[in-house]
Amino acid sequence: MGTRHASVDHLASVGISVLRGALATNILWIGSLKFKQYEVENDEPLVVPSPLFSRLRKKLGAQRLNRLIGVTEITLGSLIAAKPLAPRASAIGSFGAIGMFLTTLSFLATTPEARQQGQGTLSLSQLGQFLLKDTVLLGAALLTAAESLGAAHPADAGGRGDSRQRRGTKETAQGSMQVGLDLLRRRLAPAR
Numbered sequence: 001m002g003t004r005h006a007s008v009d010h011l012a013s014v015g016i017s018v019l020r021g022a023l024a025t026n027i028l029w030i031g032s033l034k035f036k037q038y039e040v041e042n043d044e045p046l047v048v049p050s051p052l053f054s055r056l057r058k059k060l061g062a063q064r065l066n067r068l069i070g071v072t073e074i075t076l077g078s079l080i081a082a083k084p085l086a087p088r089a090s091a092i093g094s095f096g097a098i099g100m101f102l103t104t105l106s107f108l109a110t111t112p113e114a115r116q117q118g119q120g121t122l123s124l125s126q127l128g129q130f131l132l133k134d135t136v137l138l139g140a141a142l143l144t145a146a147e148s149l150g151a152a153h154p155a156d157a158g159g160r161g162d163s164r165q166r167r168g169t170k171e172t173a174q175g176s177m178q179v180g181l182d183l184l185r186r187r188l189a190p191a192r
Helices: 002-033 037-047 051-060 062-081 087-110 126-132 134-152 173-188
Strands: none
Touching: 002 062, 002 087, 002 134, 037 051, 037 062, 037 126, 051 062, 062 087, 087 126, 087 134, 126 134
16 A cells, blocks of 8 residues: 555656646746747737737737736746745746736637637637637646645645655655645635
8 A cells, every 4th residue: 555655646746747847838938939029910819809918018019018928927937947946936936827827718708719700609719729728727837836835835734744745855746735735725714
């Protein structure tokens, strides 16, 4: 049974590492593309009908807005990747990514081109399908936020013994994620 638990912990540790690396890479890569003119043009159908971004576009211009988005994404991706050195900063990056993905998912409602014309609301166009994948990235950001919080606050285990969260001096991904989830639950729970 101990070997089985160790393999599950190892699989969870590898999984969260791959998830964190992939999330950071996606955000960094896409953020760096925001400085290209074709990306400014690609974002126009999303930005123009958005109540928030259309105002920002009017104030900053399309190119500056895209650069601002790019700098934000590069910052968030870098923070997420920094978890081994700065778990609190990584949690902040993950929470920023949560906000970013919720924002991009709002484009499903505000962008007419996200749906196939004449096919109904649930018939997504290629652009809509592209936006929908942000639900997976949102889930990744939630998990990396929980895992980073667990690593930043190992003492907040909620009464659990140290052996469940640590193996020697190295935290398991499953343990630190559980600590992070427990910490979030306690902080979000209504006061009694």
